[in-house]
Amino acid sequence: DAGTDAGACAYLDLDLWISDCGSGHAYVRRWTDTGSAGCPDYYTVGSARYATLADALSMNGCDPDCLRAAAMSVTLLRCGVRTGYITYRDPEMDCDELLETPDGLYGSVAEWNTAHPCP
Incomplete structure (x- = not known):
């Protein structure tokens, strides 16, 4: 869930890419907190949240060479x-x-x- 720590962290979608994925083109976002070191970066494809870019791409059948x-x-x-x-x-x-x-x-x-x- 992309909003799990929304109350404790102030996330900004810092990077936005479009990749070729199993379902067609998909938006891949990197979210980073604007001030707290205790809020780790994460990635989303749609509303699904992933700890790493590699996980976001592989779990959605995205081409890791196409960002x-x-x-x-x-x-x-x-x-x-x-x-x-x-x-x-x-x-x-x-x-x-x-x-x-x-x-x-x-x-x-x-x-x-x-x-x-x-x-």
Whole structure:
């Protein structure tokens, strides 16, 4: 349970990655306490909590070599509306980059446009 010590610790999700997992793309987060040494870091995939990154990845069938982190934010006009996306990239380029859009995760702007064409 991700909230087990929520009353005693002030956690912040310091790192956010997107990995390729058995169920598709999944968000992997590292949580760290902002002030107490007695509150250990932990990782989550969904609402499940894990003591180590390796456990979080293996228990969810995630590729340990594919951890995309936010690399760039883009703002644009699409269909006459201001919107944008965040590009997530694996630093070692072990997997393709992903775009996090308001409509979901896509491999490219073209893929996003195909899935959600302008009216």
